[in-house]
Amino acid sequence: MTDPTPSPDLLAGYRQAPFAEDCAPRRLLKLFSGKWVTMILHALHISGGSARPGALQRNLPGLSKKMMTQTLRDLQTAGLVERVVIQTMPPNVEYRLTALGQRFIEPLEMLYCWGVRHADLLQQLGQQPD
Amino acid sequence: MTDPTPSPDLLAGYRQAPFAEDCAPRRLLKLFSGKWVTMILHALHISGGSARPGALQRNLPGLSKKMMTQTLRDLQTAGLVERVVIQTMPPNVEYRLTALGQRFIEPLEMLYCWGVRHADLLQQLGQQPD
DNA sequence: CTGTATCCTCAGAGATACTG
DNA sequence: CAGTATCTCTGAGGATACAG
Secondary structure, X not given: OOOOOXXXXXXXXXXXXXXXXXXXXXXHXXXXXXXXXXHHHHHHHHOOOEEOHHHHHHHOOOOOHHHHHHHHHHHHHHOOEXXXXXXXXXXXXXXXXXXXXXXXXXXXXXXXXXXXXXXXXXXHOOOOOO | OOOOOOOHHHHHHHHOOOOOOOXXXXXXXXXXXXXXXXXXXXXXXXXXXXXXXXXXXXXXXXXOHHHHHHHHHHHHHHOOEXXXXXXXXXXXXXXXXXXXXXXXXXXXXXXXXXXXXXXXXXXXXXXXXX
């Protein structure tokens, strides 16, 4: 096609509000943009929906105590995770995915699965200064 | 201890390398973590796979010239986008998704579609200090 | 073991102005 | 219109030390 300009019709659905800063997809990406957010959600998920801080940190090499707590706090205020204190012999803390949090596991696992299945593509990526 | 720890078997596949810093899913998340990366890829996609700089900027409100060029450069080095100079009357520039870039449209659109379909969930999110 | 409080660094991102 | 070059600044992220 000699015409570099793409058919404007393709943009029809986006014309009114092309890519508003607060559109739904952007929020999702924003939510997943934190360095540890997805890791923690994923870790909680494969741990059966809940885990204790110690276990979390052990499962996520490189995760500092500070970032863990901070991310968990953010996830709490977002309503994706809840802090549960278990009154056993030595009282123990546990973080658990909320119902809302469970919903966001879906797109997250989609991404993770895609990434795993297409690891070859991801390795083809030119190394950007990281 | 009473061991609230979930069945370790669930973690079987992740035990050896729990969440290495350079695992495939992480790279995908990392790639999508840039503020404008997904926007630009998506914009290119819905524009038919290629677009001129001016059009891109017009379609992505808030995108500065600098960030556009910079992001496009990153995408070029990553091999997802190619710069094409069209030798027409007034020579014009065009950015086009490469074959590799096309592959990454898939997970991207998955996310975007999910976000659009679940806009309600995204609005339920507690407003974190943005 | 869980959680908090400081301090520091550096990269992402924007604004501006200048050059083919 | 496309692209580059500075300058600045916020803030995410990390290290460390401290407290329940």
